[in-house]
Amino acid sequence: MQNEIVFATLAIITIVSAIIMISAHRPIDSALSFIVTLISVAALFGLMNATFLFVVQIIIYAGAILSLILFIIMFLNIKDENLPDEKYKNRWLLATSLILTPFCAILINLILRSDIALEGATAKNFGTIQDVGLTLFSKWVLPFELVSILLLVALIGAVMLSKRGE
Amino acid sequence: MMLKAYMILSIILFSIGVVGLISRRNIIVIYMSIELMLNAVNLSFVAISADLGESSAQVISLIIIAITASEAALFMSLFVILFRNKASLDANLFDMLGDKK
Numbered sequence: 001m002q003n004e005i006v007f008a009t010l011a012i013i014t015i016v017s018a019i020i021m022i023s024a025h026r027p028i029d030s031a032l033s034f035i036v037t038l039i040s041v042a043a044l045f046g047l048m049n050a051t052f053l054f055v056v057q058i059i060i061y062a063g064a065i066l067s068l069i070l071f072i073i074m075f076l077n078i079k080d081e082n083l084p085d086e087k088y089k090n091r092w093l094l095a096t097s098l099i100l101t102p103f104c105a106i107l108i109n110l111i112l113r114s115d116i117a118l119e120g121a122t123a124k125n126f127g128t129i130q131d132v133g134l135t136l137f138s139k140w141v142l143p144f145e146l147v148s149i150l151l152l153v154a155l156i157g158a159v160m161l162s163k164r165g166e
Numbered sequence: 167m168m169l170k171a172y173m174i175l176s177i178i179l180f181s182i183g184v185v186g187l188i189s190r191r192n193i194i195v196i197y198m199s200i201e202l203m204l205n206a207v208n209l210s211f212v213a214i215s216a217d218l219g220e221s222s223a224q225v226i227s228l229i230i231i232a233i234t235a236s237e238a239a240l241f242m243s244l245f246v247i248l249f250r251n252k253a254s255l256d257a258n259l260f261d262m263l264g265d266k267k
Contacts, residue, residue, distance in 0.1 A: 003168070011175050018179055018202055022186030027194040027255070034198050041205055044172070048216040053208075053224055060231055065201070065238045072242050073194065076249050084191040084256035092189035097181075104181045111173045116217075126219055132228065135221045140229070147232045154236030162243040 006047060014040045023093060025086075027078065031069050038062045050127040172213035179206035193248070193257045197241050204234055 017036040024030040042057035086092070125131050136144060179202060186199035208227040215223035245255075252259050 007168070007171060011171075014175070015178060015182070018182045021202070022182060022190060022195060022199060024195075027192060030195050030198060034202070037202065038205065041209055044175075044209060045212055048172070048212055050212050050216060050224055053212055053227060056228065056231060060235060061201075061205075065235060068238060068242055069194070069198070072245055076245065078249075078255065082249075082254050084254065084258070086191055089190070093185060096185045096189040100181050100185055104177060107177045108174050111170055111177070116169060116173075126216070126221065127224065131221045132224050136225045136228065139222060140225045143229050147229055150233065151236050154239050158239045158243040161240070162246050 003047065007044070010040045010043050010047070014044070023089070025089075026083070027073050028070070031066065031073060034069075035062055035066050038066065048127075052127055052129045052132045169213055169217045173210055176206045176210035176213070179203075179209065191257050193245065193255050193260070196257060197245075200237075201234065204230060 014037055017033045017040070020033040021030045021037060024033065038057065038061045042054050042062065045057055046054040183199045183203035183206060186202070187196055190196055190199070208230055211223040211227040211230075215221060215227075248260055249255065
C-alpha cells in the first residue's frame with residue numbers, strides 16, 4: 001500500500017514537470033523542470049530496487065547532462081529576441097495531443113488487457129552493482145565495447161563540429 | 167499490478183515527449199523531448215527487469231544512458247555552431263546542411 005502511494009505521488013510529479021518542460025517558453029525554465037522529471041524517474045528506479053540505475057540516473061543524467069545543458073544555455077547568452085516567436089504554441093500543443101490521444105489510449109488498453117505481470121521471485125541482490133556488472137561483462141560485452149567506440153566517435157565529432165572554420 | 171502502472175506511466179511520458187518534439191520550434195526543447203522519450207523507454211525496461219527478476223534489461227538501459235551521453239555532446243556542439251551562425255534557436259531557420267550560405 002505504501003509503495004502505491006509513493007508511486008502515485010512520483011508519477012504525478014513526473015507527468016506535471018514533463019508537461020511544464022514541453023510548454024515553457026524560455027529554455028532555462030524547461031531545463032529546470034526537466035531536472036525535476038529526471039530526479040523523480042530516478043526515484044521510481046529506486047522504488048523498483050534498481051539501486052545501481054538510480055545512482056547512474058542521478059549522476060549522469062541529472063548531474064552531467066543537465067548541467068551541460070544549463071551551462072550551454074547560460075553560455076550562449078540567449079535573449080528574448082533569439083527565441084522563436086511561437087505565437088500558436090498552445091494551439092500546436094493542443095492539436096498534437098489531440099492527435100496522439102487515440103494512440104496513447106490504444107497502447108494503455110493493450111497493456112491493461114495483457115497478462116504481462118509475472119511477479120517473479122526477485123533475487124536478493126537484484127539491481128546492485130554486482131548483479132548488473134556481472135550481467136554486463138558476461139552477456140553484454142560486445143554492446144559495451146561498441147558503446148566505447150560510439151563515445152569516441154561522438155567526442156571526435158563534437159570537436160570537429162565546433163571547431164571554428166578558417 | 168505494479169508493472170502495468172509503470173508501463174502506463176512510461177507510455178504517457180513517451181507521448182508527452184512526442185508532443186513536445188512535434189509541436190515546439192525551440193531546438194533546446196526539442197532536444198529535451200528526445201531525452202524524455204529515451205527516459206520513458208528506460209523506465210519501462212527497468213520495470214520489466216524488476217518484474218522478471220533478471221538484470222539484462224537494466225544493462226540495456228545502462229547502454230541507452232551511455233548513448234544519450236554521446237548524443238548530448240553532439241547536440242551541444244550543434245547548438246553552439248547553429249547559434250553562432252544564425253543567432254537564433256528557431257529550428258525552422260536551420261536549413262544549411264553543409265556549406266554556409
